[in-house]
Amino acid sequence: MRGLARFGPIRLWARSLPFRVVLSTIAAAIVILFSTGWFLMDQSSRGIMDGKTQASVAEASAVVASMQTTLSTTDFRTTSASEQISRLARDAASRGQAGSQYFVVVETPISQIGTAGLAADSIPDSIRQAVANGDGDGLWSTPTMIRFTDQREEEPGLVVAANLDAPGQEPYPIFFLFSTSQEQRTLAVVQQATLATGVFVLVGLSATVYLIALQVLRPVRAARLAAESLAAGHLEDRMDVVGTDDLAALARSMNHMAEELDKKITQLQNLSLVQQRFVSDVSHELRTPMTTIRMAAEVLHAHRAAFDAASRRSSELLSAELDRFEGLLTELLEISRFDAGAAELSLDDVDLVGLAGDEVNSLQRLAEGTGSVISLDADGSCVAEVDGRRIRRILRNLITNAIEHGEGRPITVHLRSDDQAVAIAVRDHGVGFSAADAGQVFNRFWRADPSRGRRVGGTGLGLSISLEDARLHGGWLNAWGRPGLGAQFRLTLPRRAGEELHGSPWPVVPPDVKDLTRVSIR
Structure with a gap:
């Protein structure tokens, strides 16, 4: 993992704020665009297919009503119900084929009548069962794939089914198959347009966010460089103040900090010089009196045998404490040099x-x-x-x-x-x-x-x-x-x-x- 962190996106993520902003924006934009595109495609599909279904049902309903009216007025003493059903089915198929609107299939106990070349499995079993269990007054619809017995390719479609009632006969199931190829092509165009729009929006948004990030980060980087320059001891460096926005306020704050820091460091340097001078002056001024006191103490200590007991003890204590005082003074002066930063090797x-x-x-x-x-x-x-x-x-x-x-x-x-x-x-x-x-x-x-x-x-x-x-x-x-x-x-x-x-x-x-x-x- 450490090796991967040195290269590629992981290193950019760790070291580049614009890269993190752009990548986060792209991730958020992808989620938003995907959700929006899915909603748009779902609504478009529903609208187009619902419209196609309503139009198909209306067309099939009109045809069934016309056929049912013809059956109701037919004199079955001169013609049979099956002959009339076959004639109506062929007429409906001819009208559907003339405008390429639909295909028709009427199932009789003997055969299947309607559009030629239509495969029987184009009608799902589910809708056959629904029609068989129906009361003959309703219409049923369901999506399907329209297949042909000739060389034509299959195409998406919609099945609308109903029952034709003939006096004294079992209901005749009739199926209308409407092609939805045009609607599918429309949906494909909408999908491509949505995808292309999403790509254009994503690229444009990424470029815009990157430019904005650079615009915002440029003063921040300038502030970083100014801070590094101040840390290096260049207290005279200042940032350029442009405009009156928050970034300009940042530049003014950095410049004010640099000025105050310069003042404080100057004060500390002056204080250090004063302390060093004090240490030097104290060392020099105490040298002479300490030498005099030391000489006097040595004289007293050398002649202590001639003193009485109390005076002799006092001279010994004076010499011992004077030694300790000299050591303390020397160490205090050394500590002062450390505090003043004047100690050297x-x-x-x-x-x-x-x-x-x-x-x-x-x-x-x-x-x-x-x-x-x-x-x-x-x-x-x-x-x-x-x-x-x-x-x-x-x-x-x-x-x-x-x-x-x-x-x-x-x-x-x-x-x-x-x-x-x-x-x-x-x-x-x-x-x-x-x-x-x-x-x-x-x-x-x-x-x-x-x-x-x-x-x-x-x-x-x-x-x-x-x-x-x-x-x-x-x-x-x-x-x-x-x-x-x-x-x-x-x-x-x-x-x-x-x-x-x-x-x-x-x-x-x-x-x-x-x-x-x-x-x-x-």
């Missing part, structure tokens, strides 16, 4: 195995302070085109988060790669989180347990920045966790910058969790 071919090993070694001491041990599980070397500084920051944030929530249990950094992508997964076996919280962990300043304090520092922005860094690379950052089973954060990056990801070399669910339904969660 500095791409280079980086050995991710070496980078991950450096980060594991640098954070090993911090992990040991909480009882955890970090190990690296890498399958050979892996070189990818990435921004090394941002990937290092992502890995640092993920490992720090694992140390924070790892409950002193082992932490493993897995690194796998294939021809298209590379995956770095940080797996811990700590408190974990519910499946419903998997979409919340990357929100800024979000905590699964608000009452839980931070033990290894952090600002609450690390995972948010990591997600933005991953997106900036065109990669994925997925989170999996279950209460009591720990968590795993998986970073997937394309091997070459700009390539689209279609899969990851490492699964989202850790391989060590085989069947969640069999694991006891406590």
Whole structure:
């Protein structure tokens, strides 16, 4: 079916609105014309045949009345009834043949009298039976096919039957056969004219509907092209407004939308420039006071041994909180760059195995302070085109988060790669989180347990920045966790910058969790 959809009427139906309109119109017109033609032919046939039947019955009735009058005035003492019947039948046949009006057959007990060459089966048995059962005062009629005993072709006709009454004799059935060939030819002409008219109407209607569809769709197509042009960034393009009808109103609406869109985009661009300038100004203005505060704090921290206990503790808290404040300020400025769209990549071919090993070694001491041990599980070397500084920051944030929530249990950094992508997964076996919280962990300043304090520092922005860094690379950052089973954060990056990801070399669910339904969660 997919193959058929690429070609022929199915593709035209799917892609061409004029084709659908014309085809629907043709289908509706065929139904209407067929119904109208059938009604017209039915009424014509009824009218013509009813008229022929009435005329035939009237003609036959007049002939029968004349013959019956002659029989009534005949002196049967000088002639027999059969002789008179035969004479009247031959006279009636002669008159019918003279004007090619009808054929006559009179059946007597001895023979069949009437038009010569007429086949006996031209008279249906049904009308013979009706005449035989009649009271002799009525007329009967029915369609038939008139057949001949000579070389003449059969033709459609109408049989009108009656009874002739002779005194002292059984009724004599008489049959008049009227040809309806002329009426059939008239009906054929009417049928041909109806069919030709239907074809002409159908073709003309299809052409008219197609032209109307094109006339209506031309502004719609122009609107589509204008919308595509606007989407491509050509905000100065406008549609031509012609006339005052609904299509002109559509063009005016499209132009108004383009103007408003241009204004909004200009405002957003100006706002983005202001935000970028703000970020740059804040970064520059805070650098000097922060440097001064840092120098003063270092001096106090270096001479804390000479202070009393309260002052010494204050200097230590000042130094620790100043470190955290600097980290928070740096991450806030980075988040602002992401929001302003000012973040850019500095791409280079980086050995991710070496980078991950450096980060594991640098954070090993911090992990040991909480009882955890970090190990690296890498399958050979892996070189990818990435921004090394941002990937290092992502890995640092993920490992720090694992140390924070790892409950002193082992932490493993897995690194796998294939021809298209590379995956770095940080797996811990700590408190974990519910499946419903998997979409919340990357929100800024979000905590699964608000009452839980931070033990290894952090600002609450690390995972948010990591997600933005991953997106900036065109990669994925997925989170999996279950209460009591720990968590795993998986970073997937394309091997070459700009390539689209279609899969990851490492699964989202850790391989060590085989069947969640069999694991006891406590």
